[in-house]
Amino acid sequence: MINYIWLALIVIGILTALLQGKTDLVTTAAFDAANSAVELSIGLVGIMTLWLGLMKLAEASGIVRFIGRLLKPIMKRLFPQVPEDHPAMGSMVMNMAANLLGLGNAATPLGIKAMKELQELNEEKDTASNAMCMFLAINTASVTLVSTSVIAFRKAAGSVAPAEIIGPTIIASVIGTAVGIIAAKILEKISGKGGR
Amino acid sequence: MFERVVNLISAYAIPVLILVIPLYAALKKVKVYEVFCEGAVDGFHTAVRIIPFLVAMLVAIGIFRASGAMDILVKFFSPLTRLFGMPGELLPLALMKSLSGSGANGLLTDALKTYGPDSLIGRMASIMAGSSETTFYVIAVYFGAVGVRKTRHAVPAGLIADVAGILAAVWIAHLMFS
Incomplete structure (x- = not known):
């Protein structure tokens, strides 16, 4: 999909430029964009390094596990088909705690582990279970406490208050997640299959 | 009121996390400096690893924008x-x-x-x-x-x-x- 979009941006861009006689602008834009991509990424290095260092501490000291325990009561309601003491519950909780802290790299392996454990409970192996769909709806909306890379991009672009979007981002992602959960609950009734 | 709370979260989230996480880790007997640096190496690699992807995308978007499309x-x-x-x-x-x-x-x-x-x-x-x-x-x-x-x-x-x-x-x- 992304391959087509990328190609379309370039092809449509160049064709439009040819039609409007702006080809010289395109040349400058391409080189400028390549340059500024590198500059921006370099601006990102410091903040990302600081943040992932901090988050490694959060992981090592058990803060991720602690947040996981706080989420437990909510999990029972979200995944009624998954037995409370099933390993899938633990993996899903840890995955969400890692996502909450913006630990994408730690979250993905935990999420894949959770999916494998959910697959054990799944009766039709090639078809998603209700629990899987719910887990993915929550994951794709993903509440993030601090969206570090966005803050770093803002800082690199010269913002006077790069962190001012933290609060609004939390609110927007909580709303997105809540709607995702409701949608998954409603759609699982419509899409039938009652499977586990 | 609502806006005040949201602004407070934005202003304090990072200082509080930078204070609380290392303190708590130290209480839990984590070797704070060493573990921090371990994670920092990951952060560095992540930031550097996205450069080619960002170049590819920004060039395509740059062309699309400059052409007037x-x-x-x-x-x-x-x-x-x-x-x-x-x-x-x-x-x-x-x-x-x-x-x-x-x-x-x-x-x-x-x-x-x-x-x-x-x-x-x-x-x-x-x-x-x-x-x-x-x-x-x-x-x-x-x-x-x-x-x-x-x-x-x-x-x-x-x-x-x-x-x-x-x-x-x-x-x-x-x-x-x-």
Whole structure:
């Protein structure tokens, strides 16, 4: 999909430029964009390094596990088909705690582990279970406490208050997640299959 | 009141986390400096690893914008997006969000550069970009890992959540910053 979009941006861009006689602008834009991509990424290095260092501490000291325990009561309601003491519950909780802290790299392996454990409970192996769909709806909306890379991009672009979007981002992602959960609950009734 | 609380969270989140996490880790007898550096190495690699992806995306977006194609697209869709308060300039980002993380990063930086990070559009773009994951990527990776082909309502539920997140970002940006 992304391959087509990328190609379309370039092809449509160049064709439009040819039609409007702006080809010289395109040349400058391409080189400028390549340059500024590198500059921006370099601006990102410091903040990302600081943040992932901090988050490694959060992981090592058990803060991720602690947040996981706080989420437990909510999990029972979200995944009624998954037995409370099933390993899938633990993996899903840890995955969400890692996502909450913006630990994408730690979250993905935990999420894949959770999916494998959910697959054990799944009766039709090639078809998603209700629990899987719910887990993915929550994951794709993903509440993030601090969206570090966005803050770093803002800082690199010269913002006077790069962190001012933290609060609004939390609110927007909580709303997105809540709607995702409701949608998954409603759609699982419509899409039938009652499977586990 | 609501806006005050949201602003307080923004102002204190980072200092509090930078204070509390190392303190708590030290209490738990974690070797704070060594473990911090271990994670920092990952952070460094992550930041460097995205450079080629960002170059690829920003060049394509840069060409698209310089040619005037972006203006045509924005002008065409503006009346539609303005119905719910979203500047037409942000439609490409809103659409890209669910498809590609590097694409969304490219469009975010492009918007921050073109309109300024502290403009309404820049702030709205930031909130939008931070408030959801790349739905199709997550679904591909997670279902791919267990060999599930019939994804049932996972995609629609994920996309509904994305749309809600985008509308929420538009709403709260207006509430807080305009």
